[in-house]
Amino acid sequence: MSTIDPRLPGAQRTRLAAAGARSVTASLTDGRGRDKVTGQIFYALLLLAIAFALAGLCAIVVQAFVKGSPALSLSLFTDAPSSSAERAGFRPALMGTLYLILGVIVLVVPLGIGAAVYLEEYADKTRWWNRLVELNIQNLAGVPSIIYGILGLAFIVRGPLDLGFILAAGSLTLGLLVLPTVILAAREAIRAVPPSIREGSLALGATQWQTIRRQVLPASIPGIITGVILAISRAIGETAPLLLVGAATFVTFDPTFLGSDGYSALPVQIFNYATRPQDEFRVLASAGVIVMLVVLLAMNAFAVWLRNRYEQQW
């Protein structure tokens, strides 16, 4: 903020200050009548913007339902992909997504909570390496998901881990993708526990880990679970990285974690059906979108309920 040069004589400074105040006041308070109209136009614009955003959201959901509902039937869940739209379904893809998510949970829950606990409870925040770790995590959260696909391709499928194009590789890739989200959410939850609780526990002769295990973590579990659910929601919808680590689009059998016969996933299958020329496949794709949206909505509603029911009010 600029200030009036203190070297100027007093009277001049007062004059300048008064002129400044006058111009600000003037800029804030000019002509009444004109103001009312512009104010109303502005308000209309604001409402238009919000309406546009909401309409866009509704359009996506409604359109999927409208287009896809004809294909909603049990066979959607039991049929495998086929070149005939009538006989095609999402079964291997759904199972693939399920397995992938299980793998992600097993990976990110311990690692994410562990990293969050370390960063919040043990790390000396003034040390540069700890700040580097923090910066890393913040940065990783913004890396495009396809880059994680490249990472998976070069490191997990080939490279050092050399797992091949198996479902476990997909799980690992997705896990790394959502790990920053889990860490950030877990850190927020842990940070929300007030320091007075830790002090009270330590003053009773508990060790640091005892304090974390018996006071801090139990109190932050609801927030952590919410974060994990958010991460899973993200993982369910991610397509690009999976494309690079071997999620195929014409897998007709149920997948296994380590099997090298290939695996699929719901978003990948949707993508595949959507690119086929026949309109029936587009209907199928929309049906797949409906399934995905319903699952995500249910998960997020659960997360919100969980947070409202169990969140600690300090």
Place this chain on the structure above:
Amino acid sequence: MDARNVIGALSAPGAGPPPPALTAPSPRYGEKVIKGLLALCALLSVLTTTAIVVSLLAPTVSFFAEVSLPDFLFGTKWAPSFTPSSFGVLPLVVGTLSTSLYGMLVAVPVGLLSAIYLSEYAPPRVRKTVKPIIEILAGIPTVAIGVFALIFLSPTLAEVFPFLVNIPPFSAGIAGLAIGLMIVPIIASISDDAMRAVPRSLREGAYGLGATKMKVALRVVFPAAISGIVASIVLAASRAVGETMVVLLVAGSSPNLTFDPGSSVQTMTAFIGTTATGDISPGTVKYDTIFAVGTLLFVMTLVMNMFAIRLVRKYREVYE
């Protein structure tokens, strides 16, 4: 018997119990082990970044052994599979910039105006319902948005605005529109948070001088929250640049060097997605193109994210 001696004898303290031990009963190795394990978890995040960089690096280096850097960065023809092959990445970059630009053109006004509404105008009850709904938009998987754009937006808009779709169904403009819709929540949500963080006293001071609501919102709150707002825009741009599925479905796969919203383009992400799932063998220049383009993409988004992180830190500091 002197009274003093008696009293002295009565009040002299005897040998009390031994002083309590202050040393630890056990060396508490468990604590140290736990701390080490947890540190390892945190370290994994650094390792991930290192792994990303390393996985991109080697093939990129081998790529640039075959293709010169200026040819790559400034060449205008991208045809790695043709003979003679050409590796000018500009068409891909322009494809990315084009779709992202159209996305921002939609998202910035809609997002900012929505944020102003939520922060300054919306009654608490409306805000409580609308804000979460907008954040739901952020959670819609990109493939669903891509399918929406392909199946609905493209055919519908092609009828109303034929200039938008030269070669149906592909269109950079429509891809941009879909991307814009996708990133509106980022701008709206973060800008809303930034504006709400502005202290009430600033608004009240302006109202006290007789300013209208619109003036307060635009001249007082908006400038005060500017770093958070800019951060949200940069983050949204970064997201737009890194988006893959929408462009794979709607932007096309022809690397045309054009900003025309109606033409089909190929973005960096779309190229990576298409090529990596195609028929390629590791060790060839074609394979390495994935990584070279990936490196460029990574660097671009890294710069944007670092900038945004700095800004967010700045705006959080000011009011905390």
Place this chain on the structure above:
Amino acid sequence: MTDPDVRADHDAIEEAVTPGANGLSQRIVAEQHAERQAGADKVFEIEDVAVAYSGQPAVKNVSFPIYKHDITALIGPSGCGKSTLLRCLNRMNDLIPGAAVSGSLRYHGQDLYGPKVDPVQVRKLVGMVFQKPNPFPKSIFDNIAFGPRVLGMKGDMDEIVERALRRGALWDEVKDRLKENAFGMSGGQQQRLCIARALAIEPDTILMDEPCSALDPISTHKIEDLMLELKQDYSIVIVTHNMQQAARISDRTAFFTVDVDEGERHRTGRVVEYDSTDKIFQNPADPRTEAYVTGKVG
């Protein structure tokens, strides 16, 4: 007891301990007091202790003893290091990065900051109650049982909890609702819960950092009564802003003040005077003490 010697002793004692115009008995009482001071059990011996946070001194030149079964009050204006010193006594200052403690702090004769001393052990012996009541988000029972459980104390947990709650003068009020969440209690009850929680691990000293400043007068009164009961079994050190409280309940008082350095950048606390409470409040030796206790200086 008709032995003439014993009777003579008895008379001599009576004469000596009865304060009166008799100059001899007064002198004996004074000498007796001094002897008891010299030989009495000291819980803490604080000698030339200074505490600095990241290089900035917070308090220095602190030297005084804490006696067993005393209530020792630390009084003085804000920012003069009373809480800082208190937190040294149970090694809670270890938790603040950049905190450095120098000087000699002995607990029952042992160096509290010796190389092999484990802060966790220290805190089992020296308990603490904080300014704002901080019960855990658990049931009343689990609040009390937390300390004994993590310390692996043997015995029936129900008994341990009941004993602690009785000693904390809270048992009758909560015995029927032990499973209820502690957050449902009033502020005064929560603070007594925190005191009972500290008692449950059977320390020998309890440190209290302005325990009543967040409470209403009735709760304050209850806690002061509790402290007077507790001092029979424990030694208590209390930091308080409330001079009347210090005068009411403490046996000895240390008066702190703050030195403001040149340029008003440094505020360092120090002890001005330490003596029995009566002396501090009625006949202080230092004019600064007098100014504070008579309310001339805040």
